[in-house]
Amino acid sequence: MTSLSLPRAVSAALFSVLLGGTSFAQEPIKIGWLSSLTGPLSSAAIAENQGVQFAVDEINKAGGINGRKIELLTRDTAGEPTKAVNLAQQLVFSDKVHVVIGPVNSGESLATVPILAKAGIPNIVIGALEGLIDEKKFPYAFRAINTNTQWIAGANNYALDVLKKKKVAVIGDTSGYGTASAKTATELLEKAGIKPVYSVLIDPNKTDVSDEMNKAKTAGADVVMPWTAATGLMARILNTRGNMGWDVPVVGHPAVMALPIKALLNKPEYWENTFAAGYQSTTYVDGKLPERTQKLVDALKPALGGKIDFTFWWVALGYDCVKIIEHVVKTTGGLEPAKFKATLEATKDFPGIYASYTWTPQDHNGFPDRNIVVNSANSFKDGSYDKAPH
């Protein structure tokens, strides 16, 4: 057996420590990204993916976070909760990711959030359904998107306080999301002392909504508030209103201002007098976007062929999810779950593009109410909108 001289042994020890340290410093940050890139509701996911991918590329080009590159593991859930569960398990147990972003849809998130919580993996939640966040049951889940209630409250406030309407017709669809949203909308209205003059749930694939709209009109509604993410149903509500010649304002879910609606309208003017809950970050004020949003728009636009034909807040949200992770790594030096939790719970007004986020130990919903504004649906330009008239 040969023995090393002291100087050589010390050198070898130092070298191994340095080498070990270097390899640790260069271990990539593994981000799992559960995205429904195909299947229903893929349009939001595709836009979010643009933001996620752009942020990852930007950070990696700049040398990574504290010298550590990001390895993005994108998994297409196709919008199916069962597939999302399998992929979440694969990301956690096989790919050994440090953190998971998504899934995109609340229905999928309902299935994956408990699994990620059980595995103790930090999760940036981008589903709007209230039940996805529970500080005790899911201690490592932090929401970046607004809650559904924030959307509804924003739209209700606009209808009641700005438009001064009191006779509300609430329309939901028969999906779990539509039913829960219509219920929340009604509860919030009743808290404000308004009992809807007409409430109805409609099958999202129903081909004709004339009877529902006629009933709403007969009930004396002076504002129609649809809570559905189904583009077809939303377009049918607007077409029926237009065909009836009923100039009642429509204030509701952001789906009412999604671009696919435009093509489904019988006439472009059927989109007028229609408003939806949107975001300060993607709202033009005097023709200008907030500086941070504009910067991202300018950076992304060339890669998108010079025009943005999808709602830009999804991109901003995707971008912010990666920047939130960067914020944690920069603050703590890693993504150890307990430190991730402690860092975000102490984060106040973190300046994202989609919003400025604040999380506390008592509240893992990071999106502030003040970042919700109401937009005019037909004012789409480069993915952003004008503020609704006040």
Add this chain to the structure above:
Amino acid sequence: MLAVIVSGLAIGAVYAAAALAYNVMFSTSKVLSVTTGHLFMLGSVFGAWFIGTLGWPIPLGLLGAIAVGAAFGWLTEIVAVRRVLARSDEHLWLLSTLALATMGQQAVGLWWGTEPRPFPRLIEQDFASGLADQKYWLPIGLVLVLALGLELFYRGTLWGKLFQATSEDAFAARARGIATDRVRSFSYLLAGALGGLAGFAAGQLTFAFFALGLQLTLFGFIALAVGGLGSNLGALVGGTALGLLSSVASYFFGGEFQHTIAVGLLMVVLLVKPEGLFGAKRVRPV
């Protein structure tokens, strides 16, 4: 209330057309193909693509939609029915047609997108025409023409008689020299053309939507089961009843009960009259 009846009749006509397509395929193969609703989806999606995107004239777009429907019908027979029937008497066609339907739907979703897209206006008419709007009357008119056309075809043409012979007893028909395989292929082609045409006519009502197929497969089947398997009159009555009942149920009880009542209707009819309203009682001689 008139609006409820007219919109119920219109969607009922689409269900009835789906039931007719089921009948055409069933008569020669004794298979209830899951791809039935997808023929309609293809008619509306390709009709919208040909006319709305490629700018084809409406008659050419219509022919194109019929051709795509017919091609998918034929493909169903070749891929999902022919080989399965040749190898097994079990109901494996349920799986093979479901697989083909799923693949077709996914392919259209990837290419066309998963959001509904508009179907072009076929006849010059103001959108404020109310209940006289073409989106209601085109499917209603078409299904009547289709039912009449099929009856004339079955009764008045040699091919129709071959269909009937194959339907009555495929073995006996083959013993008499009828190429039953070819008759079956033709029936799928015909059902595909019928579905493509009906999907095209109903496009303004349904939009050009990739997920339309499975819904029509289900509701077309309910219409068929209510009306009676093999009966075109039953298909018409079953489809109309289902459309009206769904519409009226939605009007009186809300959308959340629409499907419950539709499926409830199926159960009631199957319990009281298992062969359907106009279905023939099959007696097996022993």
